[in-house]
Amino acid sequence: MQSRARQASQVSSGGNQAYPAFVLHQNPWNPLQLYSIYRLILVGVLQLVTTSTQIPMQLGSYDDKLFSLGLNVFTVIAVLAVFSAHFRWPFYLAQVYLHPVVDILCLLVLIFASGGLHSGMGLLLSLPIILQNILRPGQFALMLTAMAIMGLLGVEVYMQQEAARTASDLSYAGILAMFVFAASWMLGKWFEKASITAALAKRRGVDLANLSQLNQSILDQLQTGILVVERSGVIRHMNPTAWDMLGRPDDWRSKPLRDFAPELNAHFKHWVANVCPKVVSYDIKHWRTTELSFRLSQLGTSSNGAALIYLEDTSAQREKQQGVKMASLGQLTANIAHEIRNPLGAISHAAQLLSESPELSKPDQRMIQIIQENSKRMNTTIESVLNLSRKREATRENIVLESWIQKFREDFARQSTLQINQINVFLEPTDAEIQFDPNHFDQIMWNLCRNAEKYAHEDASQLQLEIQCMQPAHTRDMILSVMDNGVGISETGQERLFEPFYTTSTKGTGLGLFMARELCLSNGANLEYVQLNGRGSCFRIVFAHRKSN
Structure with missing residues (x-):
């Protein structure tokens, strides 16, 4: 398929139906249509002058009948030419060549019938000659100019012989002929250069348009978000990736950046005031x-130019790092299973054999019991770490949160000490969906709710659990929060909350929240603790956005 630039080049280079390059940006028939209207007005004025006795002009003074016949023929041709130009028949080039030739012949007849240049009609020959040099400059235009001048001089020479004329009339004819020829030649050269320049400008315009379209296509296909922001903070451009990252805002053009990304806007203002024009990078949490x-x-x-902002979602990089970490953990736990579990099994088995001895005193039996209990606890810890390292790759599925959470609520109330009215659910929007491994999601929710049941409140009957799901404005992520009205977590405990083996219980392994976060990361989500203003705790899961097809 030919490019638009090549097609424009071919149109301007010639051919039977080629149009003049300098009018390619508009309708090429417009000059012909305007000229046909001019011709109609001209014959109308000539008809009016010939019928009026108030206007002293020597029209038809040499041959009145020939003038009347020529003018009537010219009038008919003028009327037909209007319709011909309007309906564009015959084709363009035929009319370009035909109209000036017919006009020159008709005007020469009228000039002859009026006694030559003495009638003052000689200048009327200039316009059809100029029209030809405008529409089709070249050899034919010069030949037509020469023929018109020869015809005009022939009429004047004939009149010199037939009527009493002075030498000044012939000199006037020569001057007029030289003027018409020089003007037509200069106009032809000028319009020829103008045509070449216009064609070149048009090709450059097409090339720029194609390049702009290519750049726009590249920007639209980039996985990196692109924002162009004025110094004042007004958004000038945003590619689809950035639009998706900022929550697909409506009517963002020429709107302030702070309305859609306040954290990003704060860093942008700081950059403009203190850092520009240096290139800097920041990490933020969009709408937290x-x-x-x-x-x-x-x-x-320019120091007052706009700023270019490249946006990248770090979730993909985080998932990649999570895969590397889990591979390393798997190798570590394999060594643990070999180096620790076998000796631990021997210790546990020896303690069991010792406990069967009838000669043991009560202090010795208590010591053996301690050995067995701690061996079981150590084995449970090792099993948890092995299960974490052996966990299969997340198989994400579409989960409709409303039905899934309602079912989880009923199951948890049935298997825990809580009543179903102690577990409240709030979903907005009600048709919210996430992409998550169902088994992993079940483990995470059970872990969070079981921790709240065990540690949040001294009296479980006073505990209130609330599961909230919402999508904040100007974000593309779904947020699920598990909140309770318990005693909360101290600042020291918050710092180490997701560390492995950290626990405040003598019976726990300290791996529950660590495993919950690892499972979230494996599904492209994130688990974090949010400090509430009053009593209680809040664990928030930020789910990865659903990618559009």
């Missing part, structure tokens, strides 16, 4: 949910 990394740079060399 989506983890984004962005880079700021100046667009162009």
Whole structure:
């Protein structure tokens, strides 16, 4: 398929139906249609002058009948030419060549019938000659100009012989002929150069349009978000990836950045005031949910120019790092199973054999009991770590949160000490869906709710659990929060909350929350603790956005 630039080049280079390059940007028939209207007005004025006795002009003074016949023929041709140009028949080039030739012949007849240039009609020959040099400059235009001048001089020479004329009339004819020829030649050259320049400008315009379209297509296909922001903070451009990262806002053009990304806007203002034009990178949490990394740079060399912002979602990088970490953990736990579990089994088995001895005193039996209990606890810890390292790759499925959470609520109330009215659910929107491994999601929710049941409140009958799901404005992520009205977690405990083996219980392994977060990371989500203003705790899961097809 030919490019638009090549097609424009072919149109301007010639051919039977080629149009003049300097009018390619508009309808090429417009000059012909305007000229046909001019011709109609001209014959109308000539008809009016010939019928009026108030206007002293020597029209038809040499041959009145020939003038009347010529003018009537010219009038009919003018009327037909209007319709011909309007309906564009015959084709363009035929009319370009035909109209000036017919007009020159008719005007020469009228000039002859009026006694030559003495009638003052000689200048009327200039316009059809100029029209030809405008529409089709070249050899034919010069030949037509020469023929018109020869015809005009022939009429004047004939009149010199037939009527009493002075030498000044012939000199006037020569001057007029030289003027018409020089003007037509200069106009032809000028319009020829103008045509070449216009064709070149048009090709450059097409090339720029194609390049702009290519750049726009590249920006639209980039997986990196692109934002162009004015110094004032107004958004000028946003590619689809950035639009998706910022929560698909409506009517964002020429709107302030702070309305859609306040954290990003704060860093942008700081960059404009203190850092520009240096290129810097920042990490933010968009609306405290989506983890984004962005880079700021100046667009162009002007100090007042716009800023270019590159946005990247760090979730994919986080998932990749999670895969590497789990591979390392798997290798570590394999060594643990070999180096620790076998000796631990021997210790546990020896303690069991010792406990069967009838000669043991009560202190010795208590010591053996301690050995067995701690051996079981150590074995449970090792099993938890092995299960974490052996966990299969997340198989994400679409989960409709409303039905899934309602079922989980009933199951948890049935298998725990809580009543179903102690577990409240709030979903907005009600048709919210996530992409998550169902088994992993079940483990995470059971872990969070079981921890709340065990540790949040001294009296479980006073405990209230609330499961909230919502999607904040200007974000693309779904948030699920598990909240309770318990005693909360101390600041020291919050710092180590997701560390492995950290626990405040003598019976726990300290791996529950660590495993819950690891499972979230495996599904492209994130688990975090949020400090509430009053009593209680809040664990929040930020789910990865659903990718559009």
